[in-house]
Amino acid sequence: MINMIKKMVFGVLILLLAACGDKKPMPNEIVAKIGAAYLTRDVVMQLLPENLTGDERDYFIKRIVEQWLDNQALALAARDAGLPLNQRDQFYLQNLGAEMQANHLLESKIRNDFNVTDSEIADYYAANSEQFKRDKAEVHLIHLFFEKPDRAIVKEIRKSKDLMKVIKSNYLDLQINRAVEPNGDLGYVALEQLRPEYRKAIRGKKNGIIYGPIRTKQGTHFLQVIDRQPAGSIRKISQVRNEIVTLLNAAKRERRIKKYKETMRKQYHAETFYQNIL
16 A cells, blocks of 8 residues: 555656646546646546555545645745756756656567577577576475375375376366465475475485375375475576576567667767766
């Protein structure tokens, strides 16, 4: 709630100028008025957090309006008292408006998703493998939980070497349970983050073994260790592929933005005169 209020108040400050344009709004569009400034319904709706109803919605609307009126009244008093914005404040205000317009332009002109090839992913992984080093020992686990064990399924587990196959064949991965961990593949999990009962059950160095029954307050668990990796080992490329795609995609977008900025500077004949201040 507090963070939402902060964002809302900040938004009010940013949209002060937008609330009072040159064209007088229609009477049914005006939510508040002071002097020659108007706060319109459209501006309030832009500032209002989504999915609010009832008293909460009414509270935020009133907060927006009251904040706007306070700021406008005090700004008028400051003007009448001969306290205009200094050059620094004017710069910040004008630059903030320009920055907001620039962000809107970039969002409309530069897409967020770029094609990332397998070779680019492989090259990045080869050059930055240390980035994917494990800080802590990890285990790759398959997890199965019963509130009340099913004898037939437990018997199937005893005969099987693949806990995930048992889970899938009995649709146990689709069940909602009271355990923190879902039924199925948990991926790689830091060993120290596991429940004490789990750590005790799977201690050792062997992989592939199905451990259980492991009893906790919630019920009965079975675990299968697929792999163990010590601290300092490097994650496989398949494990970090999505992370690399995100990084490369962001880098491509930044390069595209930089190029677009350079083009716009040329188009609008940007110049610098550093000799005047150095």
